[in-house]
Amino acid sequence: MHSKNNRKGRSRLLKIFLIILILLLVVLFAVSFWLAGFTMTGKRQTLEEAMTWQSEHYNTSFYDLLEKEDYIVKGKDDYELHVQLLKNPVPSRKYVIISHGYTDNRIGSLKYVPVYLDLGYNCVLYDLRGHGLNAPAITTYGILEAQDLLKLIEDTRSRYPLIDSLGLHGESLGAATTLTCMQYLPAVDFAVADCGFADIENVLRGGYKSAKMPSFLFELTDLGTRLRYRYSLRDMRPIDALDENMIPILFLHGAEDSFILPENSKRMYERTKGYKEIYYLEGAEHAVSAIRQPQEYARHVSEFLKAIGQIPKDE
Numbered sequence: 001m002h003s004k005n006n007r008k009g010r011s012r013l014l015k016i017f018l019i020i021l022i023l024l025l026v027v028l029f030a031v032s033f034w035l036a037g038f039t040m041t042g043k044r045q046t047l048e049e050a051m052t053w054q055s056e057h058y059n060t061s062f063y064d065l066l067e068k069e070d071y072i073v074k075g076k077d078d079y080e081l082h083v084q085l086l087k088n089p090v091p092s093r094k095y096v097i098i099s100h101g102y103t104d105n106r107i108g109s110l111k112y113v114p115v116y117l118d119l120g121y122n123c124v125l126y127d128l129r130g131h132g133l134n135a136p137a138i139t140t141y142g143i144l145e146a147q148d149l150l151k152l153i154e155d156t157r158s159r160y161p162l163i164d165s166l167g168l169h170g171e172s173l174g175a176a177t178t179l180t181c182m183q184y185l186p187a188v189d190f191a192v193a194d195c196g197f198a199d200i201e202n203v204l205r206g207g208y209k210s211a212k213m214p215s216f217l218f219e220l221t222d223l224g225t226r227l228r229y230r231y232s233l234r235d236m237r238p239i240d241a242l243d244e245n246m247i248p249i250l251f252l253h254g255a256e257d258s259f260i261l262p263e264n265s266k267r268m269y270e271r272t273k274g275y276k277e278i279y280y281l282e283g284a285e286h287a288v289s290a291i292r293q294p295q296e297y298a299r300h301v302s303e304f305l306k307a308i309g310q311i312p313k314d315e
Contacts, residue, residue, distance in 0.1 A: 035217065036224025040138040042103050044131050050107035058291050060110055073155045075148030082133040083126040088117055093164040095156060097124040099149065099174025101287055102139060111290045112169055115298045119311055124156055130227035138229055142234035143198045149181045155166030157187055165189050165310045170196065172260065172287050176238045179268060183241035191311055192250045192301060195257055195287050198239040198264040239268050246274035250304040254284030277304050
């Protein structure tokens, strides 16, 4: 009788243990799915919200004075990208495609436009997939975005066939997109990468650490992205696209960037094979180098373009 009661007791304990284990697994999967959604589909700014922020931090009045052309370009799998050409007041056959950061939109690229207008470039701004006026979509931190950018490069070459110089400029996610695109050997003459990440893993782990949260949340997030979206965060590594790259790249990074550490740009600078330059802008946090140090920023871009022969040395 005593032995029978012991067996019943152990059986009840086993059932309780299994129920707790199942509940724990359900909670873990739910958390991983939520983290995946938060990471891949974070709240994006409207164009109006972006313009408000930009206008509060620097003079955006030049934008209204520029002649513009709006159009749509089909990216990867015919995903529609909203594009806007800002024409240089002085007719020019030089073009630069500017890619914005995560949760922002093409209005966030305006801070770089005066630099290129002064150097004689027309500026092609666009909303990355899932941002701005585009249809809702997940962010793959360079994987799909780079393929979209490749389509935009091809469209720009076709739309403006007399191009003398075509470059890329990207900020944060836009820099990661620009650099990931290098693996496709795009028909561009240069790239400028501002505060890009070498791999998204180190950024997310750093974010968890800064928030005093356990780093194993990265594993949970990656599990969620693989189950929910069929993409692994571990594959989102712009640095791996640079092994055979020969396109000249200028790396810029805010020295005080605590979100995407400057070490990311240093790692990618060391990895690429082509002509390269790297500079850290003092007093600049994440994605505000052109605002904090506008003259120095413009000088670095200008000298880089002179060094690679995209603009005359006497400009």
